[in-house]
Amino acid sequence: MKTIIVSGYGVRLRYRKGLILIESKNEKNEVPLTDLEQVVIETGGVWFSSKLIRKMVEYGIDFIVLDHKGYPAGRLYPPFISRTVETRRAQYAAYESWRGVHVMRELVYSKLANQAGLLKRYYMYTIIEELKDAYKKIIELAYRARMLEAGFEEAREKLRQLEAEAARIYWPSLSILIPKELGFNSRDQDSEDPVNTSLNYAYGILYGESWKALVLAGLDPYAGFMHTDRSGKPVLAFDFIEMFRFTADSTLLAMYRHGWKPRVLNGLLDYESRARIVESITKTLENTKTRYVDEAPITLRQAMKKTAVRLASFLRGESSFEGFVHGW
Structure with a gap:
């Protein structure tokens, strides 16, 4: 299972047909959501779609945004946890x-x-x-x-x-x-x-x-x-x-x-x-x-x-x- 670290202003994240699309000015990458465990947003200036957020919750993918000191400023995880x-x-x-x-x-x-x-x-x-x-x-x-x-x-x-x-x-x-x-x-x-x-x-x-x-x-x-x-x-x-x-x-x-x-x-x-x-x-x-x-x-x-x-x-x-x- 992979962790994607997203850094750099102007990066865009969106969902398409079971994939997370990572697009910047100079390159594009695709990763199947089934291969992902975690997405870390390391800097400001990153755009992501609401559909991608819903799909990450559905797939149980951890989504975390770090502040400038490395501490989690926020995170998203599935709402149902056993016991x-x-x-x-x-x-x-x-x-x-x-x-x-x-x-x-x-x-x-x-x-x-x-x-x-x-x-x-x-x-x-x-x-x-x-x-x-x-x-x-x-x-x-x-x-x-x-x-x-x-x-x-x-x-x-x-x-x-x-x-x-x-x-x-x-x-x-x-x-x-x-x-x-x-x-x-x-x-x-x-x-x-x-x-x-x-x-x-x-x-x-x-x-x-x-x-x-x-x-x-x-x-x-x-x-x-x-x-x-x-x-x-x-x-x-x-x-x-x-x-x-x-x-x-x-x-x-x-x-x-x-x-x-x-x-x-x-x-x-x-x-x-x-x-x-x-x-x-x-x-x-x-x-x-x-x-x-x-x-x-x-x-x-x-x-x-x-x-x-x-x-x-x-x-x-x-x-x-x-x-x-x-x-x-």
Whole structure:
């Protein structure tokens, strides 16, 4: 299944006989709707027909519009999702219960285990001893998170402390691998250096993927566990993405190390840099294989969907739940 990334002013999208037609000043392309999973509108100035929108809903194709920071400004998806009421009632009931504590433990464990896995992989490539020390410390913190026993509020606070402790190890270690000319010193969402700005943009893309996976699993993306509820903020998507941030980290790190330099103008990535990040993250989600224990390999995008389904099943009391850890 394909993802189409649409960028550039003056591009027109329309429907004809089971095809999406993509027309710009210099070229025309046709793609069967049966081959499509997602259409991403990356820039303004794109025109699309209402008939195409209706057909994408009919075919169950995800349609997403990104803002200039990479966050979903809006999206379209089919209106009928199975077991939504049952799942969301269970989700709300799990808040501040043992199930909620378990979910938080698994989210943090998975996040830290994936951070450790990424550093370990690069240690094997580079034999830089600082990376070895770092991944061992972070995996120890991950196990501490998984074994934590406490009530909901206390657990949330202690897990946040473990996250922060891991971050103080992870980001300085990652900076060793990033070319010095990019000027990356530490992770700071508000910094306008090229690395932090491109990380923000890549995470925004993953927020959209997380939101989609949760909604299609019947979950409420606005009711989280680790992140405190905030009006209009999809805090469960913020929780869920923690297990998959390594997707952005590993993709961008490889790009930096192959000589790519994102351009920042007035605090924002330029058009070419944004397009490159969208394309690269999409390829990682669609082409990187991973697997659950004793199961066939799947793509990272499929893993996100499967993890959301398993989370919903756990909250309904139908199964156990383990956070997602990539097969490093």
